Amino acid sequence: MNNNPAIIGASLPRLDARDKVTGRSIYVDDMMLPGMLYGALLRSPLPHARIKRIDVSKARALKGVKDVIVGADTPQIRYGNWRLVPQSQDELPLAVDKVRFLGDEVAAVAALDKETAERACQLIEVEYEELPGLFTVEDATAEGAAIIHDDSPGNVSLNRKITYGDLEAGFKRADYVRDDVFTVHAVSHAYMEPCSSIAAPDEGGRVTLWTSTQVPYIVQCLLAATLGLPENHVRVIKPNVGGGFGGKMELRPWEFCAAFMALRTGRPVKFTLNREQELAFGRRRHAMTIHSKVGFTKDGKITAKDFNVLLDGGAYNSMGPTATFLCGNFGAMLYRYPAYRYLGRHVYTNKPPAGAMRGFGAPQALFAAESQMNMAAAELGIDPIELRIINAMETGDEIPEVATISSCGFKESLVKVREMSGWDAKRKEKSPGRGIGVGCYSFISGGVFNWFNTKYNFATAEVRVFEDGTAHLLTMATDIGQGSDHTLRQILAAELGIGIEKIRLTAADTAVTPKADLGTWGSRVTLMSGNAVIDAARKIKEMLIPVIFSQFDLNQIHDVAFEGDRVFAKARPDKGLTFGECVYKALRGRRGEPLTAFGAYTPRNRGLVSPAFSFGAQVAEVEVDQETGLIKVQKMYTAHDCGVPINKMGVEGQLEGSIHMGLGYALMEDFVMKDGRTLNTNFLDYKIPTAQDMPPGESVEIDTYEPEGPFGAKEAGEGLVSPTAPAIAEAVHHATGYRCMDLPITPPKVLKGIGKLK
């Protein structure tokens, strides 16, 4: 339990905040190495084509060019995050024989400066034989469609099924069945820092890569594999990262090209993408077509649900298999479904690959599920919040063979958000153009499923303590801007009873920090790395406790406390030493052997999905201009259960960021595409809400304690991105009568929906 309220649950500004907001923090693109070359990529101008011939002679001859590579020059080892299923590994760093999306990497150049590298790319001659392009899941799965990957006829790369309960009986006993199709669109992660990597050759044919990534360990393993090197020959270092949101959780072609060309030329090589490239060719959230059928009794009890999803995966699997898996899981969350069937199909199309993105299948699944709950509530004549309370999951609920809910504050969230938003009164009040709506979420706190097939623990930590009263925390946990470095420092400080400022932190350097950590995704870091830190800290405490017993000749019945930079007998605070003195004495007793401990966490016996689940409910109030269709979100109310928040300020930041991202997803962000080409490749035309579009909000954290989490904590950074779109869609419906079933909710759709535009 929390024995240190000054640290756990406090609202603490991050140690790196000042440097970040004043521009002092160093990111990969800020780094220069002596002799460094600049890389550029040549990408396919066609969405689907066979490569007939590549001639790089003119590029090679250009003054200042030091290396030019094409697929044939590389070891051609396929890679992908799902190492557990080798046939899912469908990517090559540079295309061989075939390109599958407009932007597929075909060749790379390293030159003395960036302009020369880019000019050299233009001098590479590639002859293509164009193949039919497939741009929708319907076209890709149609009879006789062209095949994008030879080993996936029909262009479905993966089927995922979940089934439990008696579906047929469930629908039979339903008094009311809804059967709807929803479509959701792709959106960009739009992290502030475009991708950047520098590789430098190291002694003995080794290589070091500084890269903007969420997964240094995964990059290390896959880079070593694709280079044909032992894992230990590759060192990956993650400096400051300016956001990822799931878009930086794989090995990327430029990481390979930088390392490969660094080894070939003996010089460091840097690649940095720009925003246009990020938007045109970067990973994105899966567009999906969701067919959902749900049965209810007349008093609102859900009887069964049949959930069919087609995921538009783009040209490669990327993190699609996980999204396919999780989408089905999220379709079964929040409510008690006595019978449930899910079929998710991941479909290849000739578009930039979709990957992991904040919510990882949940924003899509929950837009459909939550919209459908709102639609059902209207038809059943039950208040939408009441309908949710009737069906809400509770602590101890089980999804057969999939998950057990060890803490759940969902009902409390619903009750609280109803009260704080003034729901009952505002819902009844019918003034044209004004509306109020609700959406809910549940999310995972890290994944249980070992798709990367790591031999190591999922999260680890090494703690060293010193006689000057300080500690050193080493972890491969990957802070990409969410503040996990600070959170882990807090957890260690609370456990050892020392100040946060006493903790030196070394993170995310695969040659230095303990093996392993799967990185930042799926809201896993606080729970998993936090548990690993506690494990290591407890081992350190075991080394220090005997010192106090010997020093003060304590009776065995005493317990030892770690608080306020002191170690002392709990019942006799006078009998104690400063933390530093205690380390000093322990060091003497160990005849100089440093006090170092390793901690680890791997979820075991926690089902198939996640060790813990967060829950929450959100209410949106909107005003719709019924002549222009413009929607203004007036206010957001959120009540959520993230267990015990470690850093309240961090949790609030995540909530605000989630609403911002949810707002863009709901109202304006969208890729405009034509024949596989992304047309809006800058922030003028790819519309992300600005700070000025952010509505005011109120939020409440529901008091729960997650037994599996460090100090009772669980996920707070990702689940909240899901409820915003369905809440806004419902509020727009309440305001205008228009029901959006195909995101985003744009002004023309609103006007068409209310019959004011053809």
Add this chain to the structure above:
Amino acid sequence: MAMPHFTLHQPSSLEEALDLMSRHRASMKVLAGGTDLVPKMRAGAIQVEHLISLNRLPGMNRISYLDDDGLVIGCGARLSEVGANAEVRRYYPALAHACSVMATTQIRNMGTVAGNLVNAAPSADTAAPLLAYKASVVLVERGGRRQVPLEKFFEGPGKCAIEHLELLEAIRVPVPLDRSGSCYERLSARSQVDIAGVGVAGFLALDMEGKILAARLALAAVAPTPVRCAECEALLTGHEPSPDLIARAAAAAVRSARPIDDVRATAGYRRAMVHVLAKRVLETCLSQAQGGAR
């Protein structure tokens, strides 16, 4: 792409600027705020060896208003300065509003009204209000000056009546009439930091009896150039204002729009929005005019 190499000239007089333009005519561009030009150079869309900056020309950032003469905006006057100018806000509220809401704070602090016009984007925010105010531009070259009504200035997307060796020296806007009102409304997906998907500017003046003496309506982002709505204006002029008249005028405004489908909006939505905004703009203009303020 990185910035290509170029020479920056910073003349300290108009004559010097015109001489430099002539001397480097083969590969020369004039730089005011640079907010359109520099991104184009970075993107490699423009190759240029000599940039001739107007930023050190004396008096180029003037914003002066005289009751007899109207408003003069120098070619160096920043959008933010024009938007904040007390007389512009008082006598030309549509222009002040356009200058205050377009683009971003940083762009408004560097970009100029003159540059916004010479860039000749169909969506230029300052163009519609200036058309509604019947503004002209003063173009100067080594041989002399000419004044061109803004109506005749725009020729197509990115194209205007300025000759290669001409500079847009200033913008002249006539004194608004008594019993007049004006306003500019724009629609964009974001509330701020955005380009106009549709923009409508209007100006109405009433005679002593309350009939419409002069009416002007201008549209942005719905045709190859910013345009005036002749049919709408003719319908209004000389008539007693009424809700019905305004509704008919707003419908007529749509017929002056020639919108396209693009990444920002469909033609159909743009047309519908011209109708909605034209009605709102005319209503606001009328109520200002009837309030007696000018």
